[in-house]
Amino acid sequence: MTTTDRTTAEFSDAPAESAAETTAEITTEIPPRRIPVRRRTSATTPHDRLVAFGCAVSATLLTWFLMHELLTSPGWLADLVVAFVLYLVMLYVVTRDRVGHLAAMDRLVSAVVVSGATALLIPLLFLLGYIVLKGVPDLRLAFFTHDMAAVAPTDPATDTGGLHAIVGTLEQTALALVLVVPLGVLTAVFLNETRSRFRRPVRIFVDAMSGLPSVVAGLFVYAALILPPIQGGFSGLMATIALTMIMLPTVTRTVDVVLRLVPDGLREASLALGASRARTVWSVVLPTARTGVSTAIILGIARVVGETAPLLFTSFGTQAMNYNPFSDPQESLPRFVYRYIKEPLASAQERGYIGAFVLIVLIFALFALTRLLGRKRWSGRRTRPARSDR
Structure with a gap:
């Protein structure tokens, strides 16, 4: 038997258990490699939400200990500010330790944005809820069918009539839209689609008027x-x-910003096909910006439909119906609310709350109608079949 054969025989005679132990020892010495899990920065998991909740609880308890045990708190607003700052610090530190700096900054900014939106939303919901609770109980169908000409100041709030105010608001807003929409859109087109030297003075004037x-x-x-x-x-x-x-300045500035977002490639393609600049604006630029134009109209309505101060010096207001906006004083819902909300009688104040509630509902209805008409108009132009040349 040769030397190689003897060595092979010795290794073959080794017990299987010792070989298994050697393999186990080698396996335990080399730890398994951890494969990182790829995830989006803004993605949240149940564990992330649990961490945020724990940071909020910890910040609240720490604020109570600092402001009420170690110091003297000046009030609940100071406690809220300190608790919010501590919450942001804890959230950033814990998130950075878990998933890194980038995700921690994303959580921090998201917490600030959500907190700001909530701080703005809570007063708005409180205001809307207050108006609804005050105005709905005394609202009757008669409010939409007659005016205040035959209603005495001492009559109950359920006898309130507001048809003259609703008609006045609708007529004044409609006339303002008839004047503003063409002027605002044409001014925005002038500022974006022309190379006139008067663009800068006009833009400065519009910004100042806003x-x-x-x-x-x-x-x-x-x-x-x-x-x-x-x-x-x-x-x-x-x-x-x-x-x-x-x-007018609100609509003009909004349409101006929207027209800037239209890609220049669309204009260049239309001009390259032989279309005039006016045809390009009418058939390419405005249809592309149709959603933004509708938004501009909505913002314009929101800007003026609830204004009261200019109506005190212009329409003056009346308790009787006036369908003609071109002569004699005319009532409107903001003027109606101002007239009765400052009265000392409880029934008059309730009439003011009724008018405020109807005004809010009317604003939402005008918003929905404007958005619907804008979509139908431009979608109809887009889906209209092309005429074949024969």
């Missing part, structure tokens, strides 16, 4: 068109002019 106080617009119309020697008189038209001055 900060115009509403009472100044009402005073200007009162001094220029109502007082002698013109003597135009109080009317819904005067209110419309004041509202137009307030609404």
